Every structure is written in structure tokens, then in C-alpha cells.
Amino acid sequence: MKIGILGTGNVGRALADGWAAAGHDVVLGSRRSQDLELRSELEASVGDRVAVADPGQAVAGADVVVNATPGTASVPHLASLGSSALAGKILLDVAVGFGEGVTLSHPVESLGEEIQRTFPDTRVVKTLCTIDAGLMVAPGSLVGPSTLFLSGDDTDAKRTVETLLNDLGWPPESLLDLGGIATARGQEHYSLLFMGIAEALGSYGFGIQVVVPTSTQSL
């Protein structure tokens, strides 16, 4: 699958590496792709299998576009590419926007919903935003299974994203489809609990597992 990743921070790099290792054709889009120093740093950090290009090029050939830009900048960043460039594509949205202190930039409508509303012809799937970059691509490094959530209005798009998550090491039984894109609120708001847990543990390296009653099938 052709995957264009927007955002070259820890998340974008980790996902680029993970999907390239699984055999996908990955382009990492950077606005500073002509900055030779950054470009060589990026190329060194993600390995040979990932191409570095400007965001427009990363999106142009992609079946799936990944939004790994900062949540507060995501909508303007995506808008700068033009909605026609994103039309029909799956947009896998990983971003969360933070405000001042421990607050969200989107305390009511979620970022995922705003993106879907702004780009109605794009199929937005929110996922992966409840876990740190390193664990996104190494879910098996935890002592037990943890759960990953999906939110999106387009069922086929969610099924495609599930196969991409499987490719990162998330088994099908670890994935929980929450429903439409409005359920992205839950995923994004969990960030505040995530930060509290991280502070308590002194590490971002943890997941959460949904634990069900003994009378129900395990998740």
C-alpha cells in the first residue's frame, strides 16, 4: 500500500519505519524536504526504505495519508495541501492538540471530527493516539496485550486501517472499533489520563487493556 505520512516527529518517523518494514511504500512528507541537513537526518533516522519528499508529493501518490502533525497545526497543514488532494483518500489521524497546561485544544468537538468536517470527501479514521510512538510499532513489548481504538464514519476505511495496524504488530483481537468519528473524542480526551499515568509511572511506555467480565469473551 502507498502511505504518505505528514509530520516528521517521533510519531511520523516510527510509523514510517514500521510500515516500510512491513513492505509498504512509504513517503515521509516534510515542508523542509529541501533542507539538506534535515533531509539527511530524516533519511538516517528512518532508513533506506522510506522516501522523503514535500507534503504535496507525499500525499499525491498515497492510498492512505497519515496525519502525524501537531494537533494544533493539523487543520491548517492539511488545508494547505488543498482538499482535492485529500479527496477519496483514507486519512489516518493520529494527532492530539494540547492547549495551555493540561488541556486539549479541542475540548468539545474533537480534532478528528474537525478534520472530517473540514474535508468531507476524505475518509478520516482516528487511531493510535492513545499510545506513545515507540509502542505504536512494538505493541508486543508490553507484559500483556493492550487495546487500540478506531473511530471513523467509513467502515471500509476502518477495515483497511485495521490491516495496517495488524502490520505494525497489533493483533485483530486488540483492536476495538468505537464507532463513528464522533467517538474520536474519547480517544483524544484520554490523553489527559495518559499524561497523568505517564507522570505517575515516570514513563510514556505503557498501554491500556480493556478488561471484560469473566462471563464475556476477553478483549
Add this chain to the structure above:
Amino acid sequence: MKIGILGTGNVGRALADGWAAAGHDVVLGSRRSQDLELRSELEASVGDRVAVADPGQAVAGADVVVNATPGTASVPHLASLGSSALAGKILLDVAVGFGEGVTLSHPVESLGEEIQRTFPDTRVVKTLCTIDAGLMVAPGSLVGPSTLFLSGDDTDAKRTVETLLNDLGWPPESLLDLGGIATARGQEHYSLLFMGIAEALGSYGFGIQVVVPTSTQSL
């Protein structure tokens, strides 16, 4: 320990029963304690060991006051008792306030923080708000351990609340102290993810377990 519970919904009743069964002296406070029909319904539902009284009486003799009133009504309800009635006491705050649709009544400052700010002489501990009433008092009914969180500025108060949680069946290793009362935001905001998971599972009967790396001690 003398426990005064404010709020006679599912949460108040479940906790009253659970702590009474553990040998505590529990008073369930209802504004309609003189309504004989409600009183007999309450008495039938919580069993002989729990007394039913008006909220002022429930609080007056209590070492620990439990706020299980609706989150949108909690501050006025507590204020109606007078801050001197709550001064020095531990207030175990379970409440979450919801707004229109899938939103919180406290999207920035949490309810727990507002209560602590409003009653500075009361020792507020937020906990138990990440799980359904039935599981609050039956954590062992899940297929595996789940994690419960605590937030509060007063460390001694949190240690006391931990023993009360142990009495409900939560083992010490299932409890995670997130830090000061500001971390109540994480617990309250998790409600939106809780609702999404509940919708997906078709049940409120689940917990979440924090899952750590293989190199770290299990939580």
C-alpha cells in the same frame, strides 16, 4: 470508619452496601429522607446495615464523605451543607458531570478541582469514576486485574481512601496514585472514552488495566 454517602443513585447504593459489608458505619444521605416511600425503597435496596438520613446528618458524623451526586449538581449540593460541615474531612469524589451530547460539564478545570477550590479546608480525593457502579464493589469479577486511579493534594487522605478501596476488593497493586487533584482531569475526561468503549461492547461492565513493558514491574 464512619462514612457518609451523598447521592442515592446506583453509585451511592453500591458503595453503601460495599462498605457496610466490610464493617464500616455507613449513612446514606438523601434530601428526601423523610419521604417514606423512597426511604423504604432505599432501605430495602441497601440492606439493614446502612442508615438513611438527611445529607446534613450523613455528613455530620462522618470521617469520610462520599460525593456520589450528579456531577452537574455536586458543587451546589455540597455548598448547601455549608463548608464548615465539610472542613477537615476527607471527601471521596466519584462524580463526573456531563453536558449536552458527548461532552463534559467541566471540559477544562475538572469537577474534582472545582470542589477542592470551593472547599479548601476539605481533603478531596478523586477516584472510582472510571468504572461502573457494579464493578466498583466487585473488581474481581473481571477476567483480569484492572487499574483504579487516585488524585488528591493530601497524601494522608489518599492513603485512607486506598484502605477503603482495598475493603471493596481492590488490591493495593491495582491502585495508581496520579498525583495532585489537578490530575482528576484525566480521570474525568476518560469518561468520554469509557462511553465509547461501553457503546462498542454493549455494556458498562469493563475496566481498563495499565499495561507496562516486560522490563517493568506489572501494574
